[in-house]
């Protein structure tokens with residue numbers, strides 16, 4: 001059916017209603033749009049703020065990370081106390097300098113400087129003062145260096161300077177002289193003023209050495225020369241040192257073999273009692289009977305052994321052999337004891353007490369018939385540790401003697417604090433006692449001190465009757481020296497004892 005025909009009035013009304021509906025819908029849509037845009041705007045501002053904040057935080061963190069990376073790099077390359085180059089970066093810079101010189105010519109001079117007896121400063125005044133000294137030394141070294149020259153702290157009280165020159169030069173000598181001058185001025189440490197001397201050694205690339213390890217070794221050899229020629233001086237490496245080094249290295253190889261083969265043998269020097277005129281003990285001294293070089297004295301090979309762990313092996317072998325050889329004489333009452341020198345390095349070996357006690361047990365050797373001689377130089381390393389080990393020996397009955405007393409630092413606090421039984425007065429007193437009243441007074445004072453501390457006293461280096469008499473009159477009746485016998489091999493000692501009626 002067809003719809004009824006719409007009137008024009010109806011049509012207008014319908015269109016108006018539709019218009020109104022559409023207007024409302026549009027208004028609603030506009031309102032909604034506005035609300036949504038506002039919401040979006042708000043959200044957007046918040047996000048922007050968040051993003052800005054985040055960006056700031058990322059920047060801050062990146063900066064922090066960069067600072068700590070720089071610090072880590074600095075610490076990895078620098079000595080934390082002095083801020084000089086540390087050993088690692090010093091060695092790397094030296095290698096780089098040598099590579100450059102190899103490629104483009106020029107010369108590299110390497111100086112090693114080492115403070116003399118720095119350990120004493122630490123021991124006497126404490127580590128804070130020691131550190132202040134190191135800081136001042138570092139600062140003086142830095143002042144001396146110019147241009148591309150570089151100073152480093154290689155450890156403890158060891159310093160190095162790298163000096164690069166386009167052609168071979170005298171600059172290293174100049175630096176060495178300047179170091180000596182700089183160190184001769186006292187160092188202020190609060191209320192203290194300390195004088196610190198130092199030894200310097202240096203070598204040249206390419207004149208002396210053709211690579212970095214050799215250059216370092218040669219500079220070290222030169223430094224060693226300065227140290228052994230009385231310290232507080234500088235030494236330039238030269239060919240004679242290279243030859244010496246070569247021969248030392250050869251000797252070291254032979255010494256190692258000799259120790260292993262038992263070719264180092266103890267010789268025995270009598271120690272007598274002036275009261276009973278009897279040989280009470282013997283000091284064992286190492287002798288090396290070399291097939292080609294003849295008899296080598298300990299002054300030559302002991303320092304060599306001391307530079308390596310060989311001294312521990314040599315010391316052990318000596319104690320073992322002495323205990324074995326002397327045991328029958330102790331058992332039969334012909335001798336009271338054997339006295340053996342114990343090197344500082346051997347005493348520092350952690351197993352030394354256990355090792356010696358094992359040897360005694362193996363030979364059934366009475367601990368009270370063993371005397372170990374130590375020197376004052378040993379006490380400069382680690383007093384506490386030395387004291388502890390010596391006490392362990394004494395608890396087991398082994399006697400401890402302080403050798404060469406009066407020759408070195410002779411700190412009286414040492415002899416008071418150390419667990420000692422015997423003091424051996426240095427041979428220089430015997431030499432001077434005949435014609436020097438002061439020497440006699442000092443010996444009397446040492447004897448009194450020893451008596452007060454309940455220590456036995458032995459005079460060394462007695463060569464004449466008059467020295468023996470004077471020492472006895474000072475109260476020192478246990479004596480040792482050429483007057484009573486030189487160091488001798490075991491069979492000779494047996495004959496000597498027999499001749500003396502013991």
Ligand SMILES: [Mg+2]
Nearest residue numbers: 283341373403
């Ligand atoms: Mg000795």
